[in-house]
Amino acid sequence: MFPEKGVDENEVLAELEKKIEKDLTFDSGKILGSMCTYPHPLARRIIREYIDRNLGDPGLHVGSRKVEEETVEMLSSLLGLEKGYGHIVSGGTEANILAVRAFRNTARVEKPELILPESAHFSFLKASDLLGVKLVWAGLKEDYSVDVDDVEDKITDNTIGIVGIAGTTGLGVVDDIPALSDLAVDYGIPLHVDAAFGGFVIPFAKALGYDLPDFDFRLKGVQSITIDPHKMGMVPIPAGGIIFREKKFLESISIPAPYLAGGKVWQATITGTRPGANALAVWAMIKHLGFEGYKRVVKEAMELSRWFAGELKRIPGVYLIREPVLNIVSFGTENLETAEEELKRRGWGISAHRGYIRIVMMPHVRREHLEAFLGDLMEVIP
Ligand SMILES: Cc1ncc(COP(=O)(O)O)c(C=O)c1O
Known part of the structure; x- marks a missing residue:
């Protein structure tokens, strides 16, 4: 009551x-x-101090918007890309939905299909339901990574994209992203890498000498990556990340927001009003820990x-x-x-x-x- x-x-x-x-x-x-x-x-302190910042109205909080841009730039560089396009979002779910939305909008086929491993996170079920994209599941090999031959067998004229996982939710398995990237290039289909968990692990583990496959934009077929600071990035919830290789993907999901106090802007995220403090915290944590x-x-x-x-x-x-x-x-x-x-x-x-x-x-x-x-x-x- x-x-x-x-x-x-x-x-x-x-x-x-x-x-x-x-x-x-x-x-x-x-x-x-x-x-x-x-x-x-440090991240907690930043959230407390800047809890009022709204990235949904970036004309009001121009400094925070710039910091979000710099954060995207730093994440892109961690993932092998000089200039990427994206946002700090509410989490891996939103990031994956945005990637599927961008692939669907740029492919413009009548009956869109997305090929993804059986090990994929359930956020893709939400993406499918929201976006009207059919999920085509590819089987796993004995080591629980996706069977790349099965992915290839499932490509059709309706395929709008392929998903590979860099750090599966259940087992932390990294798919053979180099092979998926080759497929993506051969067939001219974009590859999305869900590194919601692995994005803040694999680059560092590789530097420590762990034998892990390449998984990021250094591979030509990779067009987008989900990377979540609120997992191993040690930033408070909500802080997800979506990075696109090309501006056209972000543009394909951008909607004009005409009435905002800070003037007209284009919004690609699912959420309208969204926490600026969390993006600031991602920026600060990356700067602080390096x-x-x-x-x-x-x-x-x-x-x-x-x-x-x-x-x-x-x-x-x-x-x-x-x-x-x-x-x-x-x-x-x-x-x-x-x-x-x-x-x-x-x-x-x-x-x-x-x-x-x-x-x-x-x-x-x-x-x-x-x-x-x-x-x-x-x-x-x-
Ligand atoms: C691989 C992967 N992708 C996406 C997600 C979804 O992330 P979130 O819960 O932040 O929406 C998770 C969450 O565990 C995940 O493990």
């Missing part, structure tokens, strides 16, 4: 605190199955993943779904659902998905949290 009379701030805060006391927090070390993390203190800083974060996460995978292998009745590729470790056991339920009852923030439990080594996850988890796991498995 909408309250008739207001109450004192402290009373409101006390009531709210009570209501959300059961929420798991990242600093508890109990959240092991999320791609989000405890935001960096390539070296993110490399350190990724180094810890990758090493922890390999240690954890080794520990899991020593537990009878537990098996790895596959060796970790990025900082995600997924495993199965007999009676997985019972084990999941019991682990959740003990306060662990995990979920069983497609027949396995996925642990994401985000920056808030420490070895002692994993040791406690392993102890509980050994007690709950049959």
Whole structure:
């Protein structure tokens, strides 16, 4: 019921605190199955200070708009492109929807189809429903990467684009993006890379010497990339990223917004009014940590993943779904659902998905949290 009379701030805060006391927090070390993390203190500070900035009306906040542009430029450069076109958006879902929308609008075929791996994130189901684009699923190989031959078999005159995943949601697998890029070039079809998770991992992991395929704009067929700062970028939610190689993609999804206080602008994002503070926080985090800083974060996460995978292998009745590729470790056991339920009852923030439990080594996850988890796991498995 909408309250008739207001109450004192402290009373409101006390009531709210009570209501959300059961929420798991990242600093508890109990959240092991999320791609989000405890935001960096600098990012939190920026959000607090600049919470009023609206990138939906950039004529009012011209400085923030410039900072968003610079952020897109820095992300493009991380992804091997001198000048990219895009936005800081609400997350990977919006970024993927924008890419599909741009591919559909530039292809202009009557019955648009998008080819994507069976491992693709469910955001593409939303894109399909919203945009009237049929999804054509390509099968996976034994290593859970997309079967590129199957992708090729599924290309038709209606294909508006191909999707490759650089860091799948379930297993962190990186598809053979170079081979997908070759296909895209041969058939003249744009390739979208969903690096929502991997975008802030792969460049640094490669620099650390991990053997991972190229996945970005250095490959000619790649026309757009999703890269989410609110995952391994350590920026508060919401902060996703979409980068296009060419301006024409952004233009194809831009709508005139005539009435804004800051004058007429063109808007490509799904959201109208949108948080400027989060874009400022992405900018600040990139400036603050730099390539070296993110490399350190990724180094810890990758090493922890390999240690954890080794520990899991020593537990009878537990098996790895596959060796970790990025900082995600997924495993199965007999009676997985019972084990999941019991682990959740003990306060662990995990979920069983497609027949396995996925642990994401985000920056808030420490070895002692994993040791406690392993102890509980050994007690709950049959
Ligand atoms: C590969 C991939 N793409 C897209 C998304 C969607 O991102 P968001 O939840 O920020 O919308 C996710 C989320 O986990 C993801 O793993």
